Amino acid sequence: MVHRKFQRMTPQRKIILEELRQLRFHPTADEIYDRVRLRLPRISLGTVYRNLESLAAQGAIRKLDMAGSQRRFDVNTELHHHIRCLRCGALEDVSVGLPSSWEDMLVDTHGYDIQGVHLEIWGFCPKCLEDRDRVNCQENTDHNETCTH
Amino acid sequence: MVHRKFQRMTPQRKIILEELRQLRFHPTADEIYDRVRLRLPRISLGTVYRNLESLAAQGAIRKLDMAGSQRRFDVNTELHHHIRCLRCGALEDVSVGLPSSWEDMLVDTHGYDIQGVHLEIWGFCPKCLEDRDRVNCQENTDHNETCTH
DNA sequence: TTAATTATTAGTAAGCGTTATCGATAAAAT
DNA sequence: ATTTTATCGATAACGCTTACTAATAATTAA
Ligand SMILES: [Mn+2]
Ligand SMILES: [Mn+2]
Ligand SMILES: [Zn+2]
Ligand SMILES: [Zn+2]
Numbered sequence: 199m200v201h202r203k204f205q206r207m208t209p210q211r212k213i214i215l216e217e218l219r220q221l222r223f224h225p226t227a228d229e230i231y232d233r234v235r236l237r238l239p240r241i242s243l244g245t246v247y248r249n250l251e252s253l254a255a256q257g258a259i260r261k262l263d264m265a266g267s268q269r270r271f272d273v274n275t276e277l278h279h280h281i282r283c284l285r286c287g288a289l290e291d292v293s294v295g296l297p298s299s300w301e302d303m304l305v306d307t308h309g310y311d312i313q314g315v316h317l318e319i320w321g322f323c324p325k326c327l328e329d330r331d332r333v334n335c336q337e338n339t340d341h342n343e344t345c346t347h
Numbered sequence: 348m349v350h351r352k353f354q355r356m357t358p359q360r361k362i363i364l365e366e367l368r369q370l371r372f373h374p375t376a377d378e379i380y381d382r383v384r385l386r387l388p389r390i391s392l393g394t395v396y397r398n399l400e401s402l403a404a405q406g407a408i409r410k411l412d413m414a415g416s417q418r419r420f421d422v423n424t425e426l427h428h429h430i431r432c433l434r435c436g437a438l439e440d441v442s443v444g445l446p447s448s449w450e451d452m453l454v455d456t457h458g459y460d461i462q463g464v465h466l467e468i469w470g471f472c473p474k475c476l477e478d479r480d481r482v483n484c485q486e487n488t489d490h491n492e493t494c495t496h
Numbered sequence: 497t498t499a500a501t502t503a504t505t506a507g508t509a510a511g512c513g514t515t516a517t518c519g520a521t522a523a524a525a526t
Numbered sequence: 527a528t529t530t531t532a533t534c535g536a537t538a539a540c541g542c543t544t545a546c547t548a549a550t551a552a553t554t555a556a
Pocket of ligand 4: 432433434435436437472473474
């Protein structure tokens with residue numbers, strides 16, 4: 199028999215999951231912490247990390263290790279990729295998957311048994327392109343702020 | 348006139364560049380540090396980071412921020428992607444670029460002005476697949492070691 | 497040539513995000 | 527009821543990277 203460790207649905211774990219599900223974008227651990235703290239003022243950041251980790255291991259959520267920036271978490275457990283706005287920081291789902299013919303070609307040329315793919319795209323979102331054209335072109339926005347568009 | 352800061356080619360910078368170019372794989376800053384120290388025993392790790400940073404800014408090398416693991420550096424300044432072996436840690440170049448038709452579709456569906464793409468693939472390299480089939484299947488290798496295949 | 501300015505250095509401290517440790521607590525199993 | 531186990535909050539430690547500092551060497555200005 200498989201010896202899977204039993205997981206309790208503690209109030210902390212439940213609320214972390216609820217808050218993550220309510221946030222439509224892809225929050226970081228500390229962003230989730232800030233939200234959860236409004237309901238559980240005595241929770242610790244370590245507890246948030248620990249639960250996000252176990253929820254991800256269990257497959258309830260996804261952990262997104264980003265290239266060069268802070269880890270984020272995702273309620274969407276389907277395989278999908280992400281696109282990020284360089285101006286406002288928005289991180290959106292990419293609905294379209296990579297063409298399987300391309301992956302096949304990769305297997306042929308490199309001989310790898312592919313287990314996973316991480317695809318991250320950066321650019322300027324439609325809203326920011328608009329803003330740029332309309333008013334001033336100066337880079338006066340904080341790129342680290344989460345996009346509210 | 349563009350006010351580009353003048354860069355001196357110091358012995359440190361020169362040797363860092365030389366050593367990075369000699370390492371065929373994609374070393375981390377501390378791996379480069381270890382190599383450079385054999386020739387400049389008094390160099391500091393900060394100097395290595397600082398120079399790798401400025402060399403990348405200047406376009407002489409590429410900085411590779413990996414998803415979930417340590418930053419690496421690349422002598423290959425051409426746009427290309429990477430594939431990593433989950434068993435031996437090898438990090439190889441992927442010669443084949445993403446099909447442009449796919450990128451076009453992405454622009455159409457999301458309306459982004461795409462500036463860059465980070466693609467990272469994990470799997471098992473041909474050598475490791477062989478090894479696995481031949482002898483024992485136990486995971487007895489250090490995944491963090493750099494592949495010597 | 498001499499003096500002032502600037503880039504760079506080695507050494508080290510600080511920063512940041514994440515993980516590990518620990519004694520306490522509460523749920524589950526026996 | 528007793529033991530075992532998962533989890534908690536608090537906090538220290540960790541790994542990688544960046545920032546600070548006084549000293550030094552290269553460049554520019556006088
Ligand atoms: Mn997503
Ligand atoms: Mn490469
Ligand atoms: Zn935007
Ligand atoms: Zn391998």
